[in-house]
Amino acid sequence: MSTEPSFALQALIARLEQHLAIVSQSRGAGEASIDAAFGALADAFEDYEDALYDQYSELLPFTIPSDDE
Structure with missing residues (x-):
């Protein structure tokens, strides 16, 4: 079950x-x-992006740096 984008956004704002x-x-x-x-x-952030993609097939214009970067 995917997360509703609005709920994921609220969680992102809280974080x-x-x-x-x-x-x-x-x-x-x-x-x-x-x-x-x-x-x-x-x-x-990743949960929000996943929810956006699942619902609207859209991605955010940001990436989270990995330990390799």
Whole structure:
């Protein structure tokens, strides 16, 4: 069962807000909480893009960098 794009979008927005809150309160890029927030944000982005593609056959003009990049 695919996710409704509007629900996936709301989850993405929530993860963006969470990422901002964690980054703005952090003491450095090496904190585990920042890595966790990045991972959650990346997952929400991919879920949203998948929902868009499933529903409308559309993709977003962004990519999530991999560890290789």
